[in-house]
Each structure stands twice: as C-alpha cells, then as structure tokens.
Amino acid sequence: MNYILFDDVVWNDLRPLTFTRPVCEIRVGILTIREKWEKYLTATCSYLTKDYLSHKYPLVLYDKNMLINASVLPSVELRNAISNLNEGEYLSKDGLVLAAYLNAEDLKLVNEKGILEKKEIVFGFDFIRVVKPYDIFKLNDQAIRTDFNLLTKGRKSQEISGSVNVLGKENVFLEEGAKVEFATLNATDGPIYIGKDAIIMEGSLVRGPLAMCEHAQLKMGAKVYGATTLGPYCKCGGELNNVVLFGYSSKAHDGFLGNAVLGEWCNIGADTNNSNLKNNYSEVKLWSYSSKHFENTGLQFCGTIMGDHSKCGINTMLNTGTVIGVSANIFGAGFPRNFIPSFAMGGNHGFKEYRLKACFEVVSLVMQRRGLECNDTERDILAHVFEMTEEYRKSF
Known part of the structure; x- marks a missing residue:
C-alpha cells in the first residue's frame, strides 16, 4: 500500500510552525507524526502538502493510495480501521476525514466536498489530533509515554x-x-x-x-x-x-x-x-x-x-x-x-x-x-x- 499523509485546513492554524514544513513533520513526544505513522504501518509515507513545500517534502503517487490525515496521531484502533478500508471508501468521525483509499484521479477530493460522494466509514473510537500550536506541549506528556512504549518494547x-x-x-x-x-x-x-x-x-x-x-x-x-x-x-x-x-x-x-x-x-x-x-x-x-x-x-x-x-x-x-x-x-x-x-x-x-x-x-x-x-x-x-x-x- 502507498501511504500519503495529507495536510488539511489545520495547516493554517499551526503556523508559524508549518510555514516551513508539512503538519506531519511536527514533533510531539519523541517522534514526529510521520515517524509515528511509519512505525505503526511499517511503511514509508510521503506528503500531500503546499506546493512550495513539495520539493523538500515530495508526493509519491501510485494508481491506488491510502491517504491519512497528517494532524491525527496513530493508534492501533485507527491503524486497523484504515487497513480495513476498501477502494473508494473514507474513514471519518464527527465530519473530519481521517483517511481515504483513493485512486490517483480522486486524490484532489481529499480536501474537497467531493469526498462526501465516496462511501463513508465511521470510526468508532476516540483519537488525538494536533490542531493548534499549543496542542504540541499540551499533548507532549501523553505522546512521550506512547512513543516510549513503542520504541522500547522488547x-x-x-x-x-x-x-x-x-x-x-x-x-x-x-x-x-x-x-x-x-x-x-x-x-x-x-x-x-x-x-x-x-x-x-x-x-x-x-x-x-x-x-x-x-x-x-x-x-x-x-x-x-x-x-x-x-x-x-x-x-x-x-x-x-x-x-x-x-x-x-x-x-x-x-x-x-x-x-x-x-x-x-x-x-x-x-x-x-x-x-x-x-x-x-x-x-x-x-x-x-x-x-x-x-x-x-x-x-x-x-x-x-x-x-x-x-x-x-x-x-x-x-x-x-x-x-x-x-x-x-x-x-x-x-x-x-x-x-x-x-x-x-x-x-x-x-x-x-x-x-x-x-x-x-x-x-x-x-x-x-x-x-x-x-x-x-x-x-x-x-x-x-x-x-x-x-x-x-x-x-x-
């Protein structure tokens, strides 16, 4: 599976930190959000971000792609729900798109209302999301504990x-x-x-x-x-x-x-x-x-x-x-x-x-x-x- 971490409107709220990076390159806990997802997925992730950032943070595009909201921190429940998506389905909760299994032609829909025409799968668990710059230090206690267990287990x-x-x-x-x-x-x-x-x-x-x-x-x-x-x-x-x-x-x-x-x-x-x-x-x-x-x-x-x-x-x-x-x-x-x-x-x-x-x-x-x-x-x-x-x- 080709995994892409996409920036939604939260990129705007996370400035000035995101002026120079995609949302998933924010560090909270021990790892960046991208590094966390790559640990959970055991795969490499690319970026869907602002055009001027894409030369440093490129997009890797396949015919079929799993897009994941870059502001959301991974969990076992979220990873499992994403892995169960079928092509043309998207995962959401409370109106927020968490992930979408799309082909290359539908990629542009992820930040548009056109995604609503796809089949919605509602996520049944809570999740953690970085929305404002101060969320980074607010969430850091929980994120360090989670990353510590992830990195040191066994x-x-x-x-x-x-x-x-x-x-x-x-x-x-x-x-x-x-x-x-x-x-x-x-x-x-x-x-x-x-x-x-x-x-x-x-x-x-x-x-x-x-x-x-x-x-x-x-x-x-x-x-x-x-x-x-x-x-x-x-x-x-x-x-x-x-x-x-x-x-x-x-x-x-x-x-x-x-x-x-x-x-x-x-x-x-x-x-x-x-x-x-x-x-x-x-x-x-x-x-x-x-x-x-x-x-x-x-x-x-x-x-x-x-x-x-x-x-x-x-x-x-x-x-x-x-x-x-x-x-x-x-x-x-x-x-x-x-x-x-x-x-x-x-x-x-x-x-x-x-x-x-x-x-x-x-x-x-x-x-x-x-x-x-x-x-x-x-x-x-x-x-x-x-x-x-x-x-x-x-x-x-």
Whole structure:
C-alpha cells in the first residue's frame, strides 16, 4: 500500500510552525507524526502538502493510495480501521476525514466536498489530533509515554552509570552511545528516554517525562520538568518546563523557558526568560494566523511559540503567549510585542525588516556548524515565506 499523509485546513492554524514544513513533520513526544505513522504501518509515507513545500517534502503517487490525515496521531484502533478500508471508501468521525483509499484521479477530493460522494466509514473510537500550536506541549506528556512504549518494547536499555541518582530506573531508557554522569533522573512520574549519542552533563536535575533525541544535550546544572522534548542535536541549559524543541535548536544557557514550542534552528540567548503565566492568572490569548486576531487558548499556562530560524539575544524577556514567526531576530531591553512577524528584526524599541540576503547568510553559517547545507530548496522555502508574510511587516 502507498501511504500519503495529507495536510488539511489545520495547516493554517499551526503556523508559524508549518510555514516551513508539512503538519506531519511536527514533533510531539519523541517522534514526529510521520515517524509515528511509519512505525505503526511499517511503511514509508510521503506528503500531500503546499506546493512550495513539495520539493523538500515530495508526493509519491501510485494508481491506488491510502491517504491519512497528517494532524491525527496513530493508534492501533485507527491503524486497523484504515487497513480495513476498501477502494473508494473514507474513514471519518464527527465530519473530519481521517483517511481515504483513493485512486490517483480522486486524490484532489481529499480536501474537497467531493469526498462526501465516496462511501463513508465511521470510526468508532476516540483519537488525538494536533490542531493548534499549543496542542504540541499540551499533548507532549501523553505522546512521550506512547512513543516510549513503542520504541522500547522488547528492548534492553544501555546500563546507567553508577554516578547517576535514579528513581524509577525501569522507566529510564538509554540508547546506544547515550551518556549520563553525576545527574539526577526521576522517572517516577513519567519515562525518561535518552536517544542515541545524547548527553546529560553533570549536575543536571531531570523529572520525567523527558525525551532526548539523537545527539541532544543537557548542559551542566540544567533543571528540567516534564513533559519536555529535545529534538535531534538540540542543546539546552537553565530551566525548562513542558517545552518541545523540534530539532537543531539551542537554549544552552541559564534562563527559564516554559510551556513553549520551538521549531528548528532557533537560538535562545543567555538569561532569556519567557512568562508562561499572566499576573492575573487569566486565560492566555495567542495570535492566530487564520483569524488574524488574538484568540483565547483556554490555557492558564502558555509561553512561547517560535518558528524556524528565529533567534533571541541575551537577556530577552518574552511575555506570556508570545508568537514569533520564521527567521525573526529579537534583542534589546523590555518586553517586545506578543506577536512578532517573520523576518522581523528588533525588540521593544521597534522592528525593521530582516532582509533575505542577511537571513540566508546566517542560515548557511548555522547549518554548516551541523554539517548541513542551506541549498536552493531551503532558500526557496524561506523566500516564499518571506513573501507570504509581507503584510505583517507593513507597519514597520
């Protein structure tokens, strides 16, 4: 079977994180949504996403295809229901298309009302779906636990060093090459997964659930509260509480980050802090790209959402419910605004446009440090996002 993960209208609500990726490349728990589906299906999945993203995330099309909603996290029940679909049938619940077995000609129907002409199969179980950016840290506890069981079932952890203080050792798993010395790991309230070649340095204090993907690092004296995920090659220090970093991002120094989601290639300067709770304890509002207004989240705790390639200078202060776009550069004293557009440069004192040429130079240097190249595909995506977000910079 040829499996395709398709983006529906939720892609719009998940901006700025989806400006640079399909929905299924969002990391929640240990794995991305795509990686989860590939584990459940034991198959490779391709993408049905925005045209400008399709060069990096291509579509593989056969005569017959199983399309799966990219915002929905897999489960055994959902996988089994999908496997029982016949050609021309689609799986749904409460009006949401979860999956569809279509031929190549009908592919376009998946995001159109034409799908209703196909035979509907109603899914009889609950499911989990990422709809808003803050769902990522909200769901991260449950997602880490599910991924931990998926990845460690029937396997044996590497030995934990005798220098480590461990509570709930049965809930700690070290992949090959992972290193932990003179740290405290408390896995009684949730599992701790330490990926291949990941490092927890001396003096770190960790309460699960925690997921560290390959080559991630916790710096000396770090304090981490669950549920927190450090994606591949992320480096973190200071204090973290319910944070998800997709990959290649750094918060390497002291400062607090809580109830936050950072995309890839972000950097948080030394002593930067974000607020995750308002002084009056009221619900946090967050900028919505779909409505172009601030909307209630229903959450009392909500910190920062940051798109790919954005940076904060030292001692930056981020207010409760701050949304930062792609490739923003924030610095200076005081609290900047709660919505910072993509390619904005400045802070409380004001912003100006961050030119593409300067952006490309920084992106190239940052990616080179990880042995990767900022190629034409990467530049084309960023250039497209630059044009898409121009309206938000007109007030500069």
